[in-house]
Amino acid sequence: MKITRHFVDVGSRRVHYRRSGQGPVLLMVHQSPRSSAEYAPLMAEWSDRFTCIAPDSPGFGHSDPLPDPAAPIEAFADALVDLLDALGIEQVAAYGFHSGGIILVNALSRHPARFAALAIGGYAIWTDAERAAFSESYLPAFQPRAYGEHLTWLWNRILEQTWFFPWYQVDPGARMTVAHDDPVRVDAVVRDMLDAGDAYRAGYGAVLRASRDIPAAGTPTAPVLITAYDGDVLQEHIDRLGDLPPEWSARKVASPIAHQQASVEHLALRAMPGPDQLGEADDEGFVHVVTTGFDGLIHWRGTRGAAMHVHGPGRALDLLDGAALAIDLPGHGLSDPWPGAAPSDVGAWQTVITACAQALGASRTTYEALPIGEPAKLFPSLEPDRFGAYLTRAWAIVRAAHLFAPWYDANSASQIDFDPATLRPERLGAEHLALIRSTAAREWLIARRQMEVDDGNS
Numbered sequence: 001m002k003i004t005r006h007f008v009d010v011g012s013r014r015v016h017y018r019r020s021g022q023g024p025v026l027l028m029v030h031q032s033p034r035s036s037a038e039y040a041p042l043m044a045e046w047s048d049r050f051t052c053i054a055p056d057s058p059g060f061g062h063s064d065p066l067p068d069p070a071a072p073i074e075a076f077a078d079a080l081v082d083l084l085d086a087l088g089i090e091q092v093a094a095y096g097f098h099s100g101g102i103i104l105v106n107a108l109s110r111h112p113a114r115f116a117a118l119a120i121g122g123y124a125i126w127t128d129a130e131r132a133a134f135s136e137s138y139l140p141a142f143q144p145r146a147y148g149e150h151l152t153w154l155w156n157r158i159l160e161q162t163w164f165f166p167w168y169q170v171d172p173g174a175r176m177t178v179a180h181d182d183p184v185r186v187d188a189v190v191r192d193m194l195d196a197g198d199a200y201r202a203g204y205g206a207v208l209r210a211s212r213d214i215p216a217a218g219t220p221t222a223p224v225l226i227t228a229y230d231g232d233v234l235q236e237h238i239d240r241l242g243d244l245p246p247e248w249s250a251r252k253v254a255s256p257i258a259h260q261q262a263s264v265e266h267l268a269l270r271a272m273p274g275p276d277q278l279g280e281a282d283d284e285g286f287v288h289v290v291t292t293g294f295d296g297l298i299h300w301r302g303t304r305g306a307a308m309h310v311h312g313p314g315r316a317l318d319l320l321d322g323a324a325l326a327i328d329l330p331g332h333g334l335s336d337p338w339p340g341a342a343p344s345d346v347g348a349w350q351t352v353i354t355a356c357a358q359a360l361g362a363s364r365t366t367y368e369a370l371p372i373g374e375p376a377k378l379f380p381s382l383e384p385d386r387f388g389a390y391l392t393r394a395w396a397i398v399r400a401a402h403l404f405a406p407w408y409d410a411n412s413a414s415q416i417d418f419d420p421a422t423l424r425p426e427r428l429g430a431e432h433l434a435l436i437r438s439t440a441a442r443e444w445l446i447a448r449r450q451m452e453v454d455d456g457n458s
Contacts, residue, residue: 021047331440373406
């Protein structure tokens with residue numbers, strides 16, 4: 001079943017969430033430093049039993065951070081309940097993995113009437129010594145650097161977190177049994193970290209600082225199941241849980257599949273129906289576009305009925321400063337990719353743009369200027385590789401593009417005027433993220449150039 005994506009305003013913050021399925025509602029809270037994207041496979045699997053709702057926690061994915069960078073775990077728990085209010089959900093069953101479970105247990109303790117049941121994958125009970133070590137080393141500042149040095153650190157930090165725990169403790173005693181070198185898996189976490197930026201420290205730090213929130217034995221609560229599988233660093237914490245309330249249970253299981261099966265069986269007995277319609281923002285969202293060559297979600301932002309601005313190849317609507325209404329094209333920004341190979345014929349792109357303009361009531365459509373150069377050279381492959389070189393390659397491209405046209409000809413004949421402010425690392429970071437998200441930049445450039453030829457001949 002298709003996963004849809006939405007934005008909703010929760011007080012002064014904007015929250016992004018994914019939704020799929022039908023039936024009773026299941027809230028799914030991700031771990032740090034991930035986003036709701038990590039639950040896409042599980043949502044596809046569980047959507048035949050639940051209406052799955054997976055938000056991006058504050059500061060992660062595409063949700064605004066909390067105003068206080070030192071917010072405690074209670075603030076993240078309250079933000080989750082505020083989201084339930086904004087969505088119109090009175091009571092819900094919920095699933096959380098690792099830090100997602102920490103947030104849920106705190107939310108249950110603070111707002112017991114809002115939860116029908118919890119299923120938790122691994123619940124951390126840190127010692128004072130462990131917590132002190134985390135505070136010193138686990139969450140270094142993460143800021144973009146002028147030449148992309150931060151990307152080398154990021155790739156290796158995410159890769160080696162499956163080799164050692166904690167990730168910075170590179171010694172034989174910290175080796176893990178789940179080590180891998182899969183660039184696709186590393187890339188997924190890297191992208192979530194790039195979305196969060198330095199805000200990752202707030203949400204991650206809150207759960208690492210959190211105390212044991214389990215109610216005292218004998219306290220009546222909604223049923224809670226905690227499981228942890230072989231290889232999970234939190235499996236040994238099952239032995240640290242201590243006495244549990246009567247409706248709580250905890251056990252070790254053999255595999256992730258066993259954990260998921262136990263969780264879904266526990267939740268299916270207690271999940272409750274939700275509202276017919278969930279809350280949603282009125283100035284940002286996703287249009288479902290179905291044309292001959294495309295069937296997917298197109299991200300948009302702005303005022304319906306205004307002139308619609310379309311970004312250039314390898315870019316995204318976030319870079320269109322001052323646009324009253326804008327979209328991310330297929331294979332760009334937050335929009336879905338083209339199914340299969342992206343087309344380079346102008347007709348396929350134009351039908352999607354026209355469909356978006358009609359759905360959003362756009363008064364007219366305008367386009368961002370195009371780069372000069374050969375499409376294949378302007379937009380080389382940026383597929384994730386074993387050593388993360390695609391990240392620094394993309395950074396070098398967006399930096400050089402401010403200095404030369406085309407960027408790949410770095411000589412006096414191709415140098416262009418530039419504003420030094422455009423080379424600020426924060427700005428380059430936004431352009432870099434747009435470029436690595438782009439899976440159809442080359443094809444959009446070819447199509448746009450054909451559009452200009454057609455317009456010139458008409």
